[in-house]
Amino acid sequence: MDVRIDAERLWQRHVEMARLGGTPKGGVCRLALTDEDIKAHLLLEKWARKRGFSVALDDIGNMFIRRDGTDPDAAPVASGSHTDTQPTGGRFDGIYGVLAAFEALEAIDDAGIRTRRPLEAIVWNNEEGSRFHPGCMGSAVHAGVSTLEEMLAKTDRAGVTMGEAVKGLKAAMPDAGYRPLQSPLAAFVEAHIEQGPLLENTGNTIGIVTGMQGNRRFEVEVVGEEGHSGTTPLAGRKDAFKAAIRMARALEDHFHDPEDVLRFTIGRFDVHPGALTVVPGRVVFSIDFRHPDMEVVKRLGDGVAGVCAAHAGPCEVEVRETSGSPSVEFSGPVPEAIEASVGRRGYAAIQIYSGAGHDSRHMVHLCPSGMVFVPCEKGISHNEAENADPKDLAAGAQVIADVMLDLAERL
Amino acid sequence: MDVRIDAERLWQRHVEMARLGGTPKGGVCRLALTDEDIKAHLLLEKWARKRGFSVALDDIGNMFIRRDGTDPDAAPVASGSHTDTQPTGGRFDGIYGVLAAFEALEAIDDAGIRTRRPLEAIVWNNEEGSRFHPGCMGSAVHAGVSTLEEMLAKTDRAGVTMGEAVKGLKAAMPDAGYRPLQSPLAAFVEAHIEQGPLLENTGNTIGIVTGMQGNRRFEVEVVGEEGHSGTTPLAGRKDAFKAAIRMARALEDHFHDPEDVLRFTIGRFDVHPGALTVVPGRVVFSIDFRHPDMEVVKRLGDGVAGVCAAHAGPCEVEVRETSGSPSVEFSGPVPEAIEASVGRRGYAAIQIYSGAGHDSRHMVHLCPSGMVFVPCEKGISHNEAENADPKDLAAGAQVIADVMLDLAERL
Known part of the structure; x- marks a missing residue:
């Protein structure tokens, strides 16, 4: 079984997403659950419906796009990241992991492959934490690391609660299904730009993430x-x-x-x-x-x-x-599957430690997890000048597709 | 000729004014030409109309309340200060000088005295400079120290221009007359809380201001x-x-x-x-x-x-x-008239140097000028806890009334 992701489609979706909250300097300002961020969710929902994928929301506003498997009782293999950005953020932080996951689902769909386990592309809510503190809020609540009530009561600087903001998202997506918190997952893998200079400086395309500070x-x-x-x-x-x-x-x-x-x-x-x-x-x-x-x-x-x-x-x-x-270590089936994909595709890769925090930090409490890094220009991130090479983005998405396909059968 | 100001009326007007922009901590937030500041202008206009005083505005939004004299060609003797405050300002900075001037006009009116020169209570626009930078803007433009066009183009943090804000004031006061910039004045005297601890520490009621930093x-x-x-x-x-x-x-x-x-x-x-x-x-x-x-x-x-x-x-x-x-020196008829009033009334007084800038800074370019300070508690100002003793406020207003009466005849 082989699957090839569509590099051009993946890039065009980045271009389209960058318009939502796009800044004059070429960056993106798309704070969690603002109108622009809700538009990003709706755009993903539109693409998902076109494919016949189902869409669900949980109580903290995480979004789950699902391609069913042959075994309706099997826990899904999932990938994803976040659509929100910093106030002066870039075009890749977060959204890349969402679009890579969605591209993996589409590429597998295009190839006509039926997996045993369902496949899911997940949008974790409020990862940046710059509108509602703390960050990684959606994944923390979903994994049971933070309590729902406490997080829904958090307010932004204007006094709007997270609960009100989540209600706004749900109202904008009346056809979304409901996903209970802490639903079982078989595995989670997240693609992200490195946000540091190591891959670029060493001439590598893929970072196999070993842990997080x-x-x-x-x-x-x-x-x-x-x-x-x-x-x-x-x-x-x-x-x-x-x-x-x-x-x-x-x-x-x-x-x-x-x-x-x-x-x-x-x-x-x-x-x-x-x-x-x-x-x-x-x-x-x-x-x-x-x-x-x-x-x-x-x-x-x-x-x-x-x-x-x-x-x-x-x-x-x-x-x-x-x-x-706490610091986190990634080991077991997910980094192993990344390693296998990288070997098969011939991508230049190294093991790498994550300086940034990501939603995968909390997923380790639910299921085997791991991350794939791709280079970003000069390591610049949380900055409107954030940039990445479409070829590198495609390589990372290819690894995500390979890992999902592998784990959906093997786990 | 003697005139006695009404201490109770003066205090009640402070209480009434402090409601416009009053804060929960007992201070005042009344930034220049906001709705609250315009309400302060309208309240003064209402009081002025009741007395039969005329009201005029100039091109930068300064407000002139006039009690006519017997000589219609004579330049007025004026007193005043400002209604605007800092974001976390107090109940006395600025507004005291306006209310002391208005009280002087009323007390002289109550006494049925006809002066040769007209008497005016002036509200200088945007003294604090915390909404539109720089401060003392109204007095500077009126005195010809700053140019009208440049100052009308200044913007607040929301991008509103001074010109638009002044237009808002004019629209709220359709019955106000027009006062040309740099109209002649015979003399200007300003009452103000000291905003420092010297009068309180030395047990004095009146500071005769000799200059400004x-x-x-x-x-x-x-x-x-x-x-x-x-x-x-x-x-x-x-x-x-x-x-x-x-x-x-x-x-x-x-x-x-x-x-x-x-x-x-x-x-x-x-x-x-x-x-x-x-x-x-x-x-x-x-x-x-x-x-x-x-x-x-x-x-x-x-x-x-x-x-x-x-x-x-x-x-x-x-x-x-x-x-x-530049630093400023006050000398000549105004400090002399203050000295005379203080002597006659038996107020404990000292000469004092002003650490703060005030509108009188610019008035020296138009006419003989001077200032009267009264104590404020612990010298605290630009602070919601700003406080002053009604007896001291009354003493300062009495000096203003004496000086205006004196100069309206003598100059």
């Missing part, structure tokens, strides 16, 4: 006192900005890693009230840090509150841990 | 490169946030003044895209600094670009000077 995330709130910038002597100020940048500098030292494996980032830093002539009375900033070694993750994370308190000066500081995930 | 303001834009927080090695990042906080720290040192006279503030600091898992690609921050000595203002301001460039690291930086004002 652990992380902890914090929100730090610094409270001082607002004052008039022209009249308040500096000695008497409680300037939340001055305290917060001292904390930020000290945290850089705290998280300094001479081997440059640890990833420490302050991505949000909101200064209130944010007016030219007002001494800032409040700053809220985020900390994201990641490391493969969970002992390092624990030790350095436990030190955050102390570092912040030591640099608060005349201000008050509160440190809240907002999320965290 | 000079200032320069800058906008600094730091451009790096967005990247994925989990995959981009720290060595390869162009983190605009990291560069910007190094600049901010270095600027603190650059502006350090062991005598604590210089006022240096970073009040706005916007991090883009501002997402938890994205390395910041752009930061825009403001610099406001002030000093009485214009040589210091010039020298330190000229050094800003160099300090920023020295700490840009792998990022690009652009420093734009957005505004600046």
